[in-house]
Amino acid sequence: MTTGMSTGAKPSTAIAGGGPSPAVAGADDVAPEDVASLQKITSVYVYEAPVRLWHWINALAIVVLAVTGYFIGSPPPAAAPGNTFDTFWFGYIRYAHFAAGYVLAVGFLGRIYWAIVGNHHARQLFYVALWSKKWWKEVLFELRWYFFLEKRPKKYVGHNPLAQFAMFFLFTLGVTFQIVTGFALYGEGLGEGSWADTLFGWVIPLFGGSMDVHTWHHLGMWWIMMFILTHVYVAIREDIMSRQSIVSTMISGTRTFKDDLPD
Amino acid sequence: MSQSIETFYEVMRRQGITRRSFLKFCSLTAAALGLGPAFAPKIANAMETKPRTPVIWVHGLECTCCSESFIRSAHPLVKDVVLSMISLDYDDTLMASAGHQAEAALQETIEKYKGNYILAVEGNPPLNEDGMYCIIGGKPFVEQLRHAAKDAKAIISWGACASYGCVQAAKPNPTRATPVHKVITDKPIIKVPGCPPIAEVMTGVITYMLTFDRMPELDRQGRPKMFYGQRIHDKCYRRPHFDAGQFVENWDDDAARRGECLYKMGCKGPTTYNACSTVRWNEGVSFPIQSGHGCIGCSEDGFWDNGPFYDRLAQVKQFGVEENADTLGRAAAAGVGGAIAVHAAVSALKRAQHKNEIKKGSSMSQGEE
Numbered sequence: 001m002t003t004g005m006s007t008g009a010k011p012s013t014a015i016a017g018g019g020p021s022p023a024v025a026g027a028d029d030v031a032p033e034d035v036a037s038l039q040k041i042t043s044v045y046v047y048e049a050p051v052r053l054w055h056w057i058n059a060l061a062i063v064v065l066a067v068t069g070y071f072i073g074s075p076p077p078a079a080a081p082g083n084t085f086d087t088f089w090f091g092y093i094r095y096a097h098f099a100a101g102y103v104l105a106v107g108f109l110g111r112i113y114w115a116i117v118g119n120h121h122a123r124q125l126f127y128v129a130l131w132s133k134k135w136w137k138e139v140l141f142e143l144r145w146y147f148f149l150e151k152r153p154k155k156y157v158g159h160n161p162l163a164q165f166a167m168f169f170l171f172t173l174g175v176t177f178q179i180v181t182g183f184a185l186y187g188e189g190l191g192e193g194s195w196a197d198t199l200f201g202w203v204i205p206l207f208g209g210s211m212d213v214h215t216w217h218h219l220g221m222w223w224i225m226m227f228i229l230t231h232v233y234v235a236i237r238e239d240i241m242s243r244q245s246i247v248s249t250m251i252s253g254t255r256t257f258k259d260d261l262p263d
Numbered sequence: 264m265s266q267s268i269e270t271f272y273e274v275m276r277r278q279g280i281t282r283r284s285f286l287k288f289c290s291l292t293a294a295a296l297g298l299g300p301a302f303a304p305k306i307a308n309a310m311e312t313k314p315r316t317p318v319i320w321v322h323g324l325e326c327t328c329c330s331e332s333f334i335r336s337a338h339p340l341v342k343d344v345v346l347s348m349i350s351l352d353y354d355d356t357l358m359a360s361a362g363h364q365a366e367a368a369l370q371e372t373i374e375k376y377k378g379n380y381i382l383a384v385e386g387n388p389p390l391n392e393d394g395m396y397c398i399i400g401g402k403p404f405v406e407q408l409r410h411a412a413k414d415a416k417a418i419i420s421w422g423a424c425a426s427y428g429c430v431q432a433a434k435p436n437p438t439r440a441t442p443v444h445k446v447i448t449d450k451p452i453i454k455v456p457g458c459p460p461i462a463e464v465m466t467g468v469i470t471y472m473l474t475f476d477r478m479p480e481l482d483r484q485g486r487p488k489m490f491y492g493q494r495i496h497d498k499c500y501r502r503p504h505f506d507a508g509q510f511v512e513n514w515d516d517d518a519a520r521r522g523e524c525l526y527k528m529g530c531k532g533p534t535t536y537n538a539c540s541t542v543r544w545n546e547g548v549s550f551p552i553q554s555g556h557g558c559i560g561c562s563e564d565g566f567w568d569n570g571p572f573y574d575r576l577a578q579v580k581q582f583g584v585e586e587n588a589d590t591l592g593r594a595a596a597a598g599v600g601g602a603i604a605v606h607a608a609v610s611a612l613k614r615a616q617h618k619n620e621i622k623k624g625s626s627m628s629q630g631e632e
Contacts, residue, residue, distance in 0.1 A: 070589075073575065073576055073588070073589065074575065074576070074589065075508065075510055075526065075527055075575075076508075078508060078509055078510040078512060078518060078523070078527075079507055079508035079509050080509075081509060081517070081518065081521060081523075082507075082509075084503035084504055084506070084507045084509070085503070086507075087507035087508065087509070088506055088507060089507055089508030090505060090506055090507065090508035091506035091507070091508075093508070146606070148609060148610075148613055151617075188494065189497075191492075191493070191497075192482065192488065192492050192493075201483060202483060204483075205483050205484050205564075208564045208565050209534065209560075209563040209564045209565060209566075209569070210494070210533075210534035210535070210536075210563065211531065211534040211560065211563060211566075211569040211577050212565070212569065212577075214534060214577070215569075215576070215577045215579060215587075215588050218576070218588035218589070218592070219579065219588045219591065219592060221592065222588065222589075222591070222592025222593075222595060222596060225592065225596050226595060226596055226599045229596065229599050229600055229603060230599060230603070233603045233606075233607065237606075237607065237610060240614075241610060241614060
């Protein structure tokens with residue numbers, strides 16, 4: 001897959017001589033050093049459309065879930081007194097939480113389906129190659145990179161092993177935990193024998209009681225908060241400091257590399 | 264102890280209860296069990312024809328609040344009936360005999376009704392120090408429990424103690440007080456949790472077992488579904504205030520006077536399965552929330568460890584600190600956030616340094632040219 005950028009970079013050998021190339025002629029802000037730094041850029045199509053769409057829907061659902069979930073634990077200042085049939089303030093907060101919960105859960109199921117039928121990058125979220133020596137070596141390398149012990153990062157088409165590790169343990173397991181505990185609690189409202197109670201009701205005695213599940217579900221929210229903090233920071237940092245695109249990849253699906261060096 | 268067991272009806276009549284009152288009791292019990300009107304005569308028939316169920320009622324580590332609740336059952340009949348209804352052959356708190364006589368009565372009942380009696384357990388056995396923290400008749404309670412359970416038809420775990428452990432099993436549980444189902448594993452056990460359970464719930468469970476000759480339908484945790492199928496919150500008369508977001512913020516504020524939702528005051532109604540908001544207490548007079556105090560969740564497993572009673576968020580003790588989920592989560596997120604800030608700063612510095620080196624390198628090479 002070649003993009004306009006890489007074709008645009010092709011005449012770079014011609015530019016080396018000095019004069020402005022036809023590709024950049026007419027552009028006002030082209031300085032000689034810009035031209036000198038032109039490199040051949042390669043790109044790979046990594047995230048297919050369903051993955052990207054899921055990513056952003058999922059992100060939105062998590063924001064709604066976290067905010068409404070926080071308010072369910074610590075309700076905002078009380079609504080004005082008055083007839084209870086006029087107000088459904090807390091009811092709507094809970095409603096938004098449940099609706100976003102359904103979106104997240106259905107999206108997650110769809111994402112699992114796509115891991116099966118999509119390209120192999122779509123599967124990275126659901127496993128870690130703990131058995132592979134090479135994988136551990138790469139994790140170590142990435143750790144060294146994050147501890148500023150490596151000068152030059154490696155190129156990765158999909159997630160690097162450390163990112164995959166964090167994705168799996170913080171995100172995939174975290175969201176699974178939240179879906180299971182969340183629907184267990186939701187089943188309490190739907191009542192005995194409801195689908196949520198039948199599928200997830202066993203979770204409640206497992207933790208001790210309803211209050212314990214509430215507390216763990218709440219801690220799970222903070223677990224995912226920490227994932228989001230790390231995820232956003234690392235995505236931006238890698239976008240700037242690594243040798244490939246990160247943020248735009250989740251929009252266009254294309255991973256572009258900043259250099260054409262083999263390693 | 265009589266040789267041939269009387270029926271419940273005979274006992275009631277002997278105690279001067281009219282047939283009219285008896286039938287009232289039957290229909291009331293049918294209603295309490297969530298049964299249709301057609302079941303009232305069935306209950307009456309069972310009580311008229313079936314011999315009373317022999318019950319052995321043992322007491323471990325407990326406060327006797329279950330017994331106290333039981334003998335205050337709402338319907339005027341019940342307090343007379345129920346005690347005579349179940350032929351209570353051994354209850355060291357209520358029986359007249361004491362000491363060796365009492366222990367002999369226990370032994371006699373076990374032998375006479377082998378495999379047919381119900382064992383009602385109030386309280387639980389402590390297991391540390393070979394059970395020495397609770398001695399009944401000179402022996403650890405756990406031994407009496409095992410002995411009486413061996414030939415029982417079924418076991419009723421009265422109250423939070425027998426069902427879950429209650430206060431004596433709260434962390435750090437120095438005596439290793441252990442709920443009945445973790446000591447006796449080979450018998451059907453009905454849990455009737457609560458501290459204490461509602462009297463009508465207790466008599467209801469026994470009446471059901473007598474009428475239908477089987478255990479009531481139990482939920483996953485072994486509680487009768489008819490009384491523990493829903494949370495207090497689900498049937499709370501203050502629920503509309505919860506949905507409206509009208510909460511009491513202080514015990515003496517206007518919202519408290521208006522009787523709004525006690526959720527923010529730590530009411531455990533949303534996480535507690537019990538019949539308080541429907542059956543209520545003291546002949547249906549009231550229940551905690553109706554009296555302006557939140558539910559403390561006394562019929563839930565480990566409710567002493569899910570405190571504080573007056574906060575919505577329970578304290579998390581798993582990590583060796585006593586903080587709620589939010590303070591813990593905020594601290595962790597702040598830690599991660601701080602680490603990120605430092606890392607970002609170092610990254611920026613390193614990058615600037617690296618750029619400088621490149622610049623220097625290129626200017627040096629230019630200089631050499």
